[in-house]
Amino acid sequence: VAPPQEAGEGYLTFIFSRKWLKALPSVKASVVVLPPLEGLSSPSHATYILVDDVGDAMIKLLSIFFEPPYSRDVGVSPQAFVSPGAVLEEGAVVYPFAFVDDGAVIGRMAVVMPYVYVGKRARVGDGAVLFPSVVVYPEVEIGDGTIVHAGAVLGADGFGYMEREGRRVKIPQVGGVKVGRDVEIGANTCVDRATMGFTQIGDGTKLDNLVQVGHNVRIGQNCAFAGQVGISGSVEVGDGVLMGGQAGVADHARVGNRAILTAKAGVMGGVPDGAVVTGTPAMPHANWKKVQVFINKLPQLVERIRNLEKALEELKGGEDVHSKDS
Missing domain, CATH: 2.160.10.10 (Hexapeptide repeat proteins)
Structure with a gap:
């Protein structure tokens, strides 16, 4: 058993979505479990098994082929x-x-x-x-x-x-x-x-x-x-x-x-x-995504605020001069 990109001859693999459809001919596994996909054709080197729920099939097959990493035949060890x-x-x-x-x-x-x-x-x-x-x-x-x-x-x-x-x-x-x-x-x-x-x-x-x-x-x-x-x-x-x-x-x-x-x-x-x-x-x-948009624009926004503050100060300076002249 191996992922599609690693599986070779004699291997079983699983395909979950149609994003693999174009790459299927290059998958070298001998057995491929996959959902029914439109336009699917089985190559000569592999057997395709079509199932409605690939995840469920994977759980069942892995449980059959692989034993757990412990044994229930040990009993109670005298060294325990x-x-x-x-x-x-x-x-x-x-x-x-x-x-x-x-x-x-x-x-x-x-x-x-x-x-x-x-x-x-x-x-x-x-x-x-x-x-x-x-x-x-x-x-x-x-x-x-x-x-x-x-x-x-x-x-x-x-x-x-x-x-x-x-x-x-x-x-x-x-x-x-x-x-x-x-x-x-x-x-x-x-x-x-x-x-x-x-x-x-x-x-x-x-x-x-x-x-x-x-x-x-x-x-x-x-x-x-x-x-x-x-x-x-x-x-x-x-x-x-x-x-x-x-x-x-x-x-x-x-x-x-x-x-x-x-x-x-x-x-x-x-x-x-x-x-x-x-x-x-x-x-x-959703709010966080909006915040992220503004965070990415912070440098430009800070520069814009500085320019506005500068323009406001210049405007105030001009008003003060005009007031003195009058």
């Missing part, structure tokens, strides 16, 4: 440390050098890979997968089918301090984290535990690598956040929200259902349902 007080449900897999602490529960068919730490009274749901070096602090709940990639940290202390007599005093972070079902958390992403209560991530939400979720944040279902998104403490995010890379949300703000934050958007207050916002501070995307 599993506390006598931990619970491993049927089919749970624990790789060598993992550490499962007292009171932790590893669900049915869940996979805990090397160097993972699962803290006291944490729960890993059925079929969940924890990639190497994931840290699951105590009192963290991970839903069924959730995937947590390497180096992610769930349940570290939230960034909570009070100033007392000129010094920062730590507020004990005694809450937990609840991660829903079918969530995917990228490598080196951090989800902080709540000060009290829970930091929550809804079912089906996907977090890219290097995302920071602060304490007591509540994220709805089926959201998607790109890399380096930062969510400050006590933010509420609705369902179906999309955030581009390096977008940020200030503490206690609310982002409405199906809102879109484009890359590097900086939200200081609320974002209504369905809104698309851009820039820092974030504004409606």
Whole structure:
């Protein structure tokens, strides 16, 4: 399997749009999956498979041809440390050098890979997968089918301090984290535990690598956040929200259902349902585009203002002379 421009003989590839139609004869893949396109003719070297939804076909075919990078046949390695007080449900897999602490529960068919730490009274749901070096602090709940990639940290202390007599005093972070079902958390992403209560991530939400979720944040279902998104403490995010890379949300703000934050958007207050916002501070995307037009013209506008000011000063000077003469 390879992209169209890289696929050679013996390869399977996928075409999503008609922009590739003219280039199709040069695609050297043996099998091409593509939508029905007007004027399409199959060359002798390739087989074309026409489908209505190429994306859906790609997901199914890749799932058939490629095995996941872990095995559920490992069982529980004798080189792992599993506390006598931990619970491993049927089919749970624990790789060598993992550490499962007292009171932790590893669900049915869940996979805990090397160097993972699962803290006291944490729960890993059925079929969940924890990639190497994931840290699951105590009192963290991970839903069924959730995937947590390497180096992610769930349940570290939230960034909570009070100033007392000129010094920062730590507020004990005694809450937990609840991660829903079918969530995917990228490598080196951090989800902080709540000060009290829970930091929550809804079912089906996907977090890219290097995302920071602060304490007591509540994220709805089926959201998607790109890399380096930062969510400050006590933010509420609705369902179906999309955030581009390096977008940020200030503490206690609310982002409405199906809102879109484009890359590097900086939200200081609320974002209504369905809104698309851009820039820092974030504004409606249509307004931002108008602002950009004026920013590009700023040098000319500044020069024009200077010329107008100069002309105004000259006009005032002339009026003063005329006044003295009269």
